[in-house]
Amino acid sequence: MASVSVLGCGWLGFPLVKKLLEKGYTVKGSTTTSSKIQELEACGIEAYHINLPAKNINKDFFKSEYVVINIPPKTSNKGVNHHFDGIKSIIHHIKPPQKIIYISATSVYPKVDYPIKEEHELDQQSERAQALIQTEQLLLNTFHSNLTVIRFGGLLGYDRIPGKYYAGKTLDQHEQKVNYIHRDDAVGIIEAIIQQKRWGHILNGIAPKHPNKKQVFSKNAKDFNFPPPNFANTKQRLTNRIIESSKIEHILDYSFIYPDPIDFFYTN
Numbered sequence: 001m002a003s004v005s006v007l008g009c010g011w012l013g014f015p016l017v018k019k020l021l022e023k024g025y026t027v028k029g030s031t032t033t034s035s036k037i038q039e040l041e042a043c044g045i046e047a048y049h050i051n052l053p054a055k056n057i058n059k060d061f062f063k064s065e066y067v068v069i070n071i072p073p074k075t076s077n078k079g080v081n082h083h084f085d086g087i088k089s090i091i092h093h094i095k096p097p098q099k100i101i102y103i104s105a106t107s108v109y110p111k112v113d114y115p116i117k118e119e120h121e122l123d124q125q126s127e128r129a130q131a132l133i134q135t136e137q138l139l140l141n142t143f144h145s146n147l148t149v150i151r152f153g154g155l156l157g158y159d160r161i162p163g164k165y166y167a168g169k170t171l172d173q174h175e176q177k178v179n180y181i182h183r184d185d186a187v188g189i190i191e192a193i194i195q196q197k198r199w200g201h202i203l204n205g206i207a208p209k210h211p212n213k214k215q216v217f218s219k220n221a222k223d224f225n226f227p228p229p230n231f232a233n234t235k236q237r238l239t240n241r242i243i244e245s246s247k248i249e250h251i252l253d254y255s256f257i258y259p260d261p262i263d264f265f266y267t268n
Contacts, residue, residue, distance in 0.1 A: 001025050004194065005061055007050065007090070008070035009040060012103070012155060016068070016187045017045050023191065028061055052086030062093040066194050069139075070103040073131035083131040088138060096146055099199055101190060102139050104132050104151045106179055106204060106243050115242045118151070118202045136202075145200035148193055152186055152205040153179040153243060157258070161266045162213075163220025168227040174214040175236040179206050179243040182258040182265065192252045206245040209260040219262050 003026040006017050017029040029040050030050040040047035048061045073083035109116050110123040123129040139147050221228035258264050
């Protein structure tokens, strides 16, 4: 079976490497936390301690047929260029015909009040968007058709319950449509790209249904018995900002496990 290296085994990356291992892949995983090495190894994953930017790095980590780059930009405390510099420091270890998946985010898109597809003009204003955009471009210019970029929406599920973050608080823009994806579907999409060898694409990873925040948060509050937000009587914005994911369904013939964020599976 093929080998996969997953750079970044955090909230998304850890279940991803376990899923790939279950599917029969040989899996390598990296973490920035020394204590997590044993946790990865206990699952049968070949674990590496990697911090970026990296000067001295174990090149064996990158000796796989597929490399998944799953590193958040952390612009709030690291600045705009940290993410770009980190990815730039390792790309010379990846050589064709290796294939790469880069996990980006829908925060690259501007806040506009209409549907958005992958071809839409990108946001050049926010620091997070800039960090992701310049890194996407670096990888596209380097790996071309050997790369697929996935722009995931709000990653939720399990212990990440969106309504819990707003429990009892006042929420102004509650009619805004949500652009969420469940973690199980994010893992499934990555695995499908590798299995089906779908390279050279930019894909929006979003659940196909888009209820508004009020609907989702009210359902969360009811299911988990915490106070719902106070929904303010204010002028609403971005009520039609829907990030479309039909391309993923078409290219991968992928059926979402959780197509509707109202029905996402959570653990309290």
